[in-house]
Each structure stands twice: as structure tokens, then as C-alpha cells.
Amino acid sequence: MATMVGAGSSVSLQISAHWWPDEQETAALVAQAAEQLEVPASAVTVTVGQAEVHRVTLVARGEGDDEIELTSSSSSGYPPYTTILTSPLPPELLPLAREALQGSRDRLFVRFDATLGTDQVLAELDVGAAMADAPSTERHVFLTATQPDVADSAPAVAPPASLPLRITAPVGEPPVRAIVLTGTDESGAPWTETVASDSPAPARLPAAESLQLAVQGDGGKPYHRTTRPDVSGWTIDDAALGVVTVTCEAPGRAEGTVVALEVWYQPVGDGLPDHRSMSLNAPPWSTSWRVASAQNNLDGELVVDVSETSVDGSTVPKHTVRSTSPHVRV
Numbered sequence: 001m002a003t004m005v006g007a008g009s010s011v012s013l014q015i016s017a018h019w020w021p022d023e024q025e026t027a028a029l030v031a032q033a034a035e036q037l038e039v040p041a042s043a044v045t046v047t048v049g050q051a052e053v054h055r056v057t058l059v060a061r062g063e064g065d066d067e068i069e070l071t072s073s074s075s076s077g078y079p080p081y082t083t084i085l086t087s088p089l090p091p092e093l094l095p096l097a098r099e100a101l102q103g104s105r106d107r108l109f110v111r112f113d114a115t116l117g118t119d120q121v122l123a124e125l126d127v128g129a130a131m132a133d134a135p136s137t138e139r140h141v142f143l144t145a146t147q148p149d150v151a152d153s154a155p156a157v158a159p160p161a162s163l164p165l166r167i168t169a170p171v172g173e174p175p176v177r178a179i180v181l182t183g184t185d186e187s188g189a190p191w192t193e194t195v196a197s198d199s200p201a202p203a204r205l206p207a208a209e210s211l212q213l214a215v216q217g218d219g220g221k222p223y224h225r226t227t228r229p230d231v232s233g234w235t236i237d238d239a240a241l242g243v244v245t246v247t248c249e250a251p252g253r254a255e256g257t258v259v260a261l262e263v264w265y266q267p268v269g270d271g272l273p274d275h276r277s278m279s280l281n282a283p284p285w286s287t288s289w290r291v292a293s294a295q296n297n298l299d300g301e302l303v304v305d306v307s308e309t310s311v312d313g314s315t316v317p318k319h320t321v322r323s324t325s326p327h328v329r330v
Helices: 023-037 091-101 127-133
Strands: 004-007 010-018 053-061 067-073 082-088 108-116 119-126 140-146 164-167 178-184 190-198 205-208 211-216 225-226 232-236 243-249 258-267 274-280 288-291 300-309 313-322 327-328
Touching: 004 091, 010 053, 010 091, 010 127, 053 082, 053 091, 053 300, 067 082, 091 108, 091 127, 108 127, 119 127, 178 205, 232 300, 243 258, 258 288, 274 288, 313 327
Parallel strands: 004 140, 164 232, 243 327
Antiparallel strands: 004 010, 010 082, 053 067, 053 108, 108 119, 164 205, 178 190, 178 211, 211 225, 243 288, 258 274, 258 300, 300 313
16 A cells, blocks of 8 residues: 655655565465476465565665665564555655556565575565556545645645544454454544454544554453554554464474374463464474464463374374464474
């Protein structure tokens, strides 16, 4: 999503981007791997690997291929490694940015500096190419050519009474069963909205400086978060809810081995304790799930009881693995 807002020479640009393959890209990667391995595509399993995004940068390319770094930020810290980049825009770069938002290539770039396994990766997203394929609802431009003279201006336009609400995190399934949204409207009157699988989210919420979230799960005490609007309105994603993706791997097992897991998660501070049972029974013996930690990292401990049964029925004595990282190897 891209948004540009400004009046006169004061312009702000906001780009929301992520570093993660979509369905078509994933299907192409699976097909390529299947061809190289000479197996059916159905036999190829894709799991979350060891990846870390260190820095995300928004770059403008001017005349003569000169590049200007507008801003940088960290990412969400977990797939799909989302980041929101907001930067003031110099007047001389306004035409370039508008062209990029209208689909022109080689104007604006988002660069992800990351580690994939042991390899350093610099991935680049051409904002113009992305906008050319994006629906019109994903780009917003609100520009006023000049600031009106105060003495001659018409009465000031009142700020909007409500803002659009966009929820990109799954709500109504573990670990987040529901979120309770509270705030005040323009008259100061309090309001409350509950979002769950049986109570869809409203399209808009009253405008305010901040929004209070009470995150609820199947067990544990609900915890509270505060979020603020951006130029596109209210946005609630995994980061806003403090939801972290956990990946568990059991490499090196022989074909036919079944790895049974009992997993407990205990947050250090606010968060939702979790207990689940799962089995890994096919290469690459890997699975992912989500926990609610109220932070952008695990912020707690995973305790994993591991039991193994080989294809001939023999068992390996149960052992326990403890981890303070969302990437666990058993």
C-alpha cells in the first residue's frame, strides 16, 4: 500500500511492503524444486526457513541514476516481514514519487537487507512495478497545490469523524480468539467494539489519537495493547496484536519416523500461555504456529517434550527441549 499526503511544499510519503513470496511465486519455486529433484510437485513441502530482516530502506532514484535514501526501518521480525516506511518528501522528488505510485518503474525502491540461512541477501522491490499490478484501493494521493492564506481562507474543514479499519491478522482462531477495541468518539463518548469469528469487524472506527486493544485467547489473562492510526486509517496486524510465528524443525530423521511434540509456551510478561500437541511425520519434519507474546519477539520460553517412533515401531526415549527463540530445533 502507498499513500502520499501533503499541501504546498510539505508532503509525506508512506509505503507498506513485505518480503515474502505470494502464491504464484511459491508455486513457481515448488515447480522448479520438483523439476530439479525429479519428483512430483505434490511431494515438495515448503516450510519457513531461517530468515532475518535486518534493515528495510526506501530509496528514490533521480536523474543520472543518483540514489537518495529517504528513510529506513526494521521489519515485523517474522513472515511476511512487513514494514511501514514513512518519510517527508522533498519538493523536487514529488513528480518522481507520483509517477511511481502511478506505475512507473525505476523511480522508488524498497530494499530488504536480510540473512537467509547463512547467506546475506539484498532483495529489492520496485514500487512502481508493484503499484502497476495493485488495485487502485492500495494507493492514495491527497495533495493540495498551495496552502490557503489564513486571512482569506474559508472555515477550516473539520477532521474526519471516523477512519477506515483494516485487520490483516487472523482473529477468531488461536492464539487470538477475539480483540476488544475501545476508544472515544469526537464528542468524548466512550465506545467498544468486539471482533471475533462470529462478530465481523466494522469498516470504520471513530477517529482518535490512539486505540486500546484487549487481546483475548482460549486461556490466560487478556493483555492490552495501544495502536495509533497511520495515514490510511486504523491498521491491526500481527505486530499490533503481539503475535509471533514459531517454527519447529526436527532434521535428520529417517524416512517414516513420527516425531510427537507436546509444546508449552509461557510468556515472560503480557501474553497468552499456550499448550498444544502436534506430530511431524514426513520430511522435512517441520511445522509452524503462532503465539501471542505482546512483543515483536518470543518474549518467553517454549518447552517441547519430544517423542519419536521409527518406521519399525522402535521408540527413542522422550527428551525435553527449551527455547527462548521462535525457531526451535528438536
